[in-house]
Amino acid sequence: xxxxxxxxxxxxxxxxxxxxxxxxxxxxxxxxxxxxxxxxxxxxxxxxxxxxxxxxxxxxxxxxxxxxxxxxxxxxxxxxxxxxxxxxxxxxxxxxxxxxxxxxxxxxxxxxxxxxxxxxxxxxxxxxxxxxxxxxxxxxxxxxxxxxxxxxxxxxxxxxxxxxxxxxxxxxxxxxxxxxxxxxxxxxxxxxxxxxxxxxxxxxxxxxxxxxxxxxxxxxxxxxxxxxxxxxxxxxxxxxxxxxxxxxxxxxxxxxxxxxxxxxxxxxxxxxxxxxxxxxxxxxxxxxxxxxxxxxxxxxxxxxxxxxxxxxxxxxxxxxxxxxxxxxxxxxxxxxxxxxxxxxxx
Amino acid sequence: xxxxxxxxxxxxxxxxxxxxxxxxxxxxxxxxxxxxxxxxxxxxxxxxxxxxxxxxxxxxxxxxxxxxxxxxxxxxxxxxxxxxxxxxxxxxxxxxxxxxxxxxxxxxxxxxxxxxxxxxxxxxxxxxxxxxxxxxxxxxxxxxxxxxxxxxxxxxxxxxxxxxxxxxxxxxxxxxxxxxxxxxxxxxxxxxxxxxxxxxxxxxxxxxxxxxxxxxxxxxxxxxxxxxxxxxxxxxxxxxxxxxxxxxxxxxxxxxxxxxxxxxxxxxxxxxxxxxxxxxxxxxxxxxxxxxxxxxxxxxxxxxxxxxxxxxxxxxx
Amino acid sequence: xxxxxxxxxxxxxxxxxxxxxxxxxxxxxxxxxxxxxxxxxxxxxxxxxxxxxxxxxxxxxxxxxxxxxxxxxxxxxxxxxxxxxxxxxxxxxxxxxxxxxxxxxxxxxxxxxxxxxxxxxxxxxxxxxxxxxxxxxxxxxxxxxxxxxxxxxxxxxxxxxxxxxxxxxxxxxxxxxxxxxxxxxxxxxxxxxxxxxxxxxxxxxxxxxxxxxxxxxxxxxxxxxxxxxxxxxxxxxxxxxxxxxxxxxxxxxxxxxxxxxxxxxxxxxxxxxxxxxxxxxxxxxxxxxxxxxxxx
Numbered sequence: 013x014x015x016x017x018x019x020x021x022x023x024x025x026x027x028x029x030x031x032x033x034x035x036x037x038x039x040x041x042x043x044x045x046x047x048x049x050x051x052x053x054x055x056x057x058x059x060x061x062x063x064x065x066x067x068x069x070x071x072x073x074x075x076x077x078x079x080x081x082x083x084x085x086x087x088x089x090x091x092x093x094x095x096x097x098x099x100x101x102x103x104x105x106x107x108x109x110x111x112x113x114x115x116x117x118x119x120x121x122x123x124x125x126x127x128x129x130x131x132x133x134x135x136x137x138x139x140x141x142x143x144x145x146x147x148x149x150x151x152x153x154x155x156x157x158x159x160x161x162x163x164x165x166x167x168x169x170x171x172x173x174x175x176x177x178x179x180x181x182x183x184x185x186x187x188x189x190x191x192x193x194x195x196x197x198x199x200x201x202x203x204x205x206x207x208x209x210x211x212x213x214x215x216x217x218x219x220x221x222x223x224x225x226x227x228x229x230x231x232x233x234x235x236x237x238x239x240x241x242x243x244x245x246x247x248x249x250x251x252x253x254x255x256x257x258x259x260x261x262x263x264x265x266x267x268x269x270x271x272x273x274x275x276x277x278x279x280x281x282x283x284x285x286x287x288x289x290x291x292x293x294x295x296x297x298x299x300x301x302x303x304x305x306x307x308x309x310x311x312x313x314x315x316x317x318x319x320x321x322x323x324x325x326x327x328x329x330x331x332x333x334x335x336x337x338x339x340x341x342x343x344x345x346x347x348x349x350x351x352x353x354x355x356x357x358x
Numbered sequence: 359x360x361x362x363x364x365x366x367x368x369x370x371x372x373x374x375x376x377x378x379x380x381x382x383x384x385x386x387x388x389x390x391x392x393x394x395x396x397x398x399x400x401x402x403x404x405x406x407x408x409x410x411x412x413x414x415x416x417x418x419x420x421x422x423x424x425x426x427x428x429x430x431x432x433x434x435x436x437x438x439x440x441x442x443x444x445x446x447x448x449x450x451x452x453x454x455x456x457x458x459x460x461x462x463x464x465x466x467x468x469x470x471x472x473x474x475x476x477x478x479x480x481x482x483x484x485x486x487x488x489x490x491x492x493x494x495x496x497x498x499x500x501x502x503x504x505x506x507x508x509x510x511x512x513x514x515x516x517x518x519x520x521x522x523x524x525x526x527x528x529x530x531x532x533x534x535x536x537x538x539x540x541x542x543x544x545x546x547x548x549x550x551x552x553x554x555x556x557x558x559x560x561x562x563x564x565x566x567x568x569x570x571x572x573x574x575x576x577x578x579x580x581x582x583x584x585x586x587x588x589x590x591x592x593x594x595x596x597x598x599x600x601x602x603x604x605x606x607x608x609x610x611x612x613x614x615x616x617x618x619x620x621x622x623x624x625x626x627x628x629x630x631x632x633x634x635x636x637x638x639x640x641x642x643x644x645x646x647x648x649x650x651x652x653x654x655x656x657x658x659x660x661x662x663x664x665x666x667x668x669x670x671x672x673x674x675x
Numbered sequence: 676x677x678x679x680x681x682x683x684x685x686x687x688x689x690x691x692x693x694x695x696x697x698x699x700x701x702x703x704x705x706x707x708x709x710x711x712x713x714x715x716x717x718x719x720x721x722x723x724x725x726x727x728x729x730x731x732x733x734x735x736x737x738x739x740x741x742x743x744x745x746x747x748x749x750x751x752x753x754x755x756x757x758x759x760x761x762x763x764x765x766x767x768x769x770x771x772x773x774x775x776x777x778x779x780x781x782x783x784x785x786x787x788x789x790x791x792x793x794x795x796x797x798x799x800x801x802x803x804x805x806x807x808x809x810x811x812x813x814x815x816x817x818x819x820x821x822x823x824x825x826x827x828x829x830x831x832x833x834x835x836x837x838x839x840x841x842x843x844x845x846x847x848x849x850x851x852x853x854x855x856x857x858x859x860x861x862x863x864x865x866x867x868x869x870x871x872x873x874x875x876x877x878x879x880x881x882x883x884x885x886x887x888x889x890x891x892x893x894x895x896x897x898x899x900x901x902x903x904x905x906x907x908x909x910x911x912x913x914x915x916x917x918x919x920x921x922x923x924x925x926x927x928x929x930x931x932x933x934x935x936x937x938x939x940x941x942x943x944x945x946x947x948x949x950x951x952x953x954x955x956x957x958x959x960x961x962x963x964x965x966x967x968x969x970x971x
Contacts, residue, residue, distance in 0.1 A: 609818060617909050
């Protein structure tokens with residue numbers, strides 16, 4: 013592996029990663045003789061990550077955000093779906109999984125669990141490059157450089173073990189470890205969620221700096237809407253294993269097209285007391301993903317639900333002229349001729 | 359709950375099949391011809407062939423196995439080569455004696471184990487706790503066959519208080535609950551009780567200490583619940599585990615009694631096994647081991663079921 | 676493979692280095708008085724076994740029939756003599772060789788085979804795990820004493836057969852522990868992260884799994900040595916282990932059984948040796964466990 017920056021082949025207009033029809037169902041143990049039940053964790057998800065952007069992914073716990081991240085890394089084998097990385101299909105004679113994994117790296121939520129307790133910080137960071145053929149010496153040098161870059165003095169931290177570091181320091185190490193392979197896409201799966209608020213802000217700023225410096229693209233998964241808004245260029249909203257809405261951050265947060273996104277963003281604690289909302293965001297818990305509702309999965313909790321919503325599955329389509337072509341939502345109210353009273357007749 | 363019970367019972371079936379297979383294969387593991395022990399050394403080739411057919415050793419293994427299992431299901435484990443009597447009869451008679459010894463030993467071990475465990479768990483790091491811990495380490499570390507010998511040396515050979523060997527006066531093999539028989543039972547039962555005592559004491563001590571340190575016990579004390587209430591609470595929470603450990607220990611003692619039975623010439627399954635091994639009486643060996651192993655599997659099953667009935671949170675997989 | 680060597684040579688000297696895991700275990704173990712005494716006894720027993728020929732006062736194999744069963748403290752027989760007039764002290768010292776060998780070897784073999792099986796099953800999961808673990812459940816259905824006696828009874832007496840039987844007895848428990856620890860480690864994020872770096876399975880197991888599972892499996896295995904000592908000598912006691920005239924504590928206990936009325940305390944000596952060995956291994960293992968049982 014050369015130390016040169018990874019080649020950008022398709023030019024800035026080509027999406028860095030295109031995800032098509034990603035599906036993962038987990039079998040759960042049912043009753044003794046009954047058929048095995050399936051949890052539809054991710055049930056047909058399509059999206060693109062553009063070069064140089066930060067795509068935020070939000071949704072309640074259990075909506076499939078983290079599963080999607082693990083599916084992208086092939087840490088879990090997807091049941092179906094295609095990944096196209098900068099124009100090249102991943103697997104099937106295209107980009108090898110190994111090469112893809114070098115270009116896409118991930119930072120996990122639990123900073124402690126994601127570091128091997130028996131390895132020193134520098135050994136953890138140097139592991140990836142060594143796997144990809146970098147000599148031990150160079151890999152350690154690179155580890156020191158990265159430690160310095162994430163704000164940890166290598167002469168003090170390189171020889172330490174994870175339990176000797178604070179949560180924020182550990183997460184910096186995890187970021188350095190992910191960057192050691194010189195990836196182009198970094199998946200941040202709730203990467204700052206477990207940190208104290210003050211530390212979180214420092215790490216977020218570090219992430220922004222690193223993005224600039226290394227020309228990175230981020231997939232930023234979090235349940236914290238304020239953080240997502242702060243970080244993201246575009247935002248994807250997931251509900252029960254499906255994409256509910258995706259579009260520019262401003263549009264999704266301020267002019268949400270999907271009732272679920274609207275409810276989510278309304279529930280955001282606002283800094284402005286005049287805009288503080290009193291109404292309950294969304295009623296009830298999300299339905300059981302083992303037997304998700306038919307039709308639109310949100311119809312059981314949606315205030316605009318009509319009978320058609322329980323039978324017809326909405327497609328992820330452009331919201332309309334005012335939203336622009338990049339703002340998509342899966343709601344029958346925005347689907348002309350769907351039969352919903354608020355939809356345009358075709 | 360019902361699903362768990364059914365599952366647990368169904369899960370036992372492959373274990374039973376596997377255990378039978380291992381017992382069956384034991385005979386074929388033995389070096390040399392399985393007939394060696396039956397045949398006189400100068401047996402003719404003709405006689406050998408005849409016996410091969412009579413014992414079914416000429417058939418393929420799987421057929422032999424199925425026949426063996428089929429007969430075993432009907433209570434027929436073959437005949438002992440040494441005595442010529444049915445293995446089933448011999449084993450059942452011996453099992454009764456072992457069961458008596460193991461049960462008494464478990465009860466003694468359970469009683470003292472609980473006592474030491476509770477006291478140790480309640481008064482942690484006190485001298486009584488340390489003594490109890492030392493006793494439990496002693497219990498699991500002592501070679502019990504040696505302990506048996508030492509007890510015989512002290513109480514039979516030196517003090518002449520108790521009989522050293524046998525289950526009853528005059529080598530009586532049939533156990534009856536009279537004083538003469540009980541005198542014979544004391545030494546082997548005490549020897550045997552040392553292992554479960556150590557293990558139960560260790561388990562209960564950890565359990566009691568854990569329960570006492572839990573938040574809700576602190577809360578109960580804060581609410582003014584008396585020590586009696588706390589104690590009852592601890593008992594209620596420790597009981598399922600204690601019973602489970604006791605059940606398993608009984609199983610281990612039943613299967614592991616061979617050494618102690620040899621020391622005390624106790625006419626149980628261990629003694630039978632010993633005889634079977636040295637007379638190379640393979641049907642007897644096979645049958646005894648099968649019965650003991652199935653006993654153990656059954657006991658495991660019962661322990662699991664009882665435990666899950668007592669404490670629905672525990673549904674071991 | 677030059678890959679992944681994190682030796683001191685790769686570390687510039689200016690780097691502050693922290694105390695490694697095993698160094699911290701050793702530091703805590705050293706403070707445990709009971710464990711250190713037990714460890715010293717174990718060490719002494721091992722040295723006694725290794726240097727037995729140089730320290731025995733008399734030939735442990737030749738006896739004089741006229742000086743049978745002498746009591747402890749007899750002139751020339753500090754610990755008495757056995758049923759064939761052989762020096763007990765010399766036989767007890769020599770006995771350490773065979774008894775330790777018989778007690779420790781099965782655990783070492785079972786540690787090698789059992790942890791390999793358990794780690795592979797735990798890391799691979801799936802059908803391999805199911806088959807391996809269900810098979811192991813079958814052996815779990817036999818109490819350990821019964822299984823050891825059954826196997827060596829069927830195989831016939833002898834040192835090799837006894838070692839084989841005992842190894843078979845200890846493989847299932849070690850494999851079970853190895854499997855459950857590995858399954859836990861396999862699902863940790865750092866293993867996921869290593870997979871995400873594109874490392875092949877073998878490298879992940881070597882660098883990230885082994886270091887985190889071998890410790891717990893090792894501690895568990897050491898706790899079995901005590902049981903193994905008792906069982907191994909028990910097999911010899913039953914006449915299923917080594918054969919006479921080999922000095923082995925269990926066998927000596929067996930042949931001296933008839934002497935419990937004439938020289939009871941001499942007859943009890945070999946058992947005391949088994950007990951001392953077994954309890955020392957047990958206490959050392961306990962100490963090791965608590966020294967390693969620190970949230971790191």
